Amino acid sequence: MAAFHSIEPPPLTESLVDLVAQRFRVLGEPMRIRLLDRLREGEATVGELQQALGASQQNVSKHLGILHAAGMVSRAKRGTSVVYTIADPAVFDICDQVCGGIRRQIAGLESILQTSLPA
Amino acid sequence: MAAFHSIEPPPLTESLVDLVAQRFRVLGEPMRIRLLDRLREGEATVGELQQALGASQQNVSKHLGILHAAGMVSRAKRGTSVVYTIADPAVFDICDQVCGGIRRQIAGLESILQTSLPA
DNA sequence: TGGCTACACAACCACATGCTTGTGCTAGAG
DNA sequence: CTCTAGCACAAGCATGTGGTTGTGTAGCCA
Structure with a gap:
């Protein structure tokens, strides 16, 4: 765990650099920024997010999957819908x-x- | 300027969303992360950065150009060399x-x- | 002046990524 | 059980982007 201290600047590990870059790239898409901004107001279903952003259901679902894989949002099935929430x-x-x-x-x-x- | 206050969550402007995303994407490349991490130790020339990262001169120069265009680093000619520094x-x-x-x-x-x- | 060093710029190629289309799956309604 | 709504997954296309190669330019040195 000592490898992740950033108080004394250690030359970043190659794998850690990749992790940081990947995390930044997740936030490097306007659609995902908008999704997070909308989720800032509270949890929302895919349909609500789709209507709020005016995008296709598949596209919204795809970006939500990326955000979920990055651990930034969390899913929760509620009936036939899936509710997303800010995880981090x-x-x-x-x-x-x-x-x-x-x-x-x-x-x-x-x-x-x-x-x-x-x- | 009122559009950039983030205390009371205003629905992000489309252009602002693009700016934020673009800025994140600049940080979304391992090579650029490493460049910034090296510059954290202090100013450095292109050759020093090239040797520190083990990359080609053209590639280092290209990424430095992107970081410079994003306003994150600043150039300074010193003799035949160009010294880069963290700007932000x-x-x-x-x-x-x-x-x-x-x-x-x-x-x-x-x-x-x-x-x-x-x- | 000629040559060399250090760097930036442009063209090219290969790959990653976003968006669309099409489809499968699950849960509730009837 | 069937139908529909809601969502995720996969393939395909178009675009953006990283890396290399090649070249131009500015500043020393002999």
Whole structure:
């Protein structure tokens, strides 16, 4: 377990690097971001998510399967439906940080525009 | 700017979702993770990064270009070399959180293995 | 000036991935 | 038992992306 401490920077193991990259790539699809954002409001069935995002049932199911395989959401059969829930709330902290980085970037761009376009 | 507040969950704008996804995808490549991890120790030239990762010069340069376009690293010409530096330290906080998520996941898997494999 | 080093850029190929179409499976309604 | 709704899985196509090869360019050095 000592290999996963990030306090003292150890040169990341190759397998750990792959795990991190894979996890990032799961979050690197707009559809999955939207699914997680919708699930932020609470649990939802596949049909509800499908209607909320305006996508095909198969596509929604596929992305939900990827999110489930990554351990970010959890399934639960309820009648004929399947209810999905956020399994790892830490995903939102990560998204917030990414949004923060984007916000800083945009702020920087705006300051440049304001200085170069005095009009 | 009100569109980027994440305190009260607003339904993410489509363009913002794409930005977030794109940013995640930049971090979704093992080579780029390794580059950032190496740059964590301090600035480095392309040649040093190339030797540290054991990759081709063109490939390293390509990934560095992507990281630079994403605003995560910054260039600086020094003689004939080009020195790269971490431009947005927040990336490491994100990586740490992802590592934390993986750690929790592995811990969960271990507990399952220990209960199902008493030997 | 000629050559060399260090790096970036562009074209190409191979592979991974997203979306659609088609289909199978399960649970409830009748 | 049959029918339907809800969902997951598999194949196929189109696109995006990583890696290599080849080449152009800028900055030293002799």
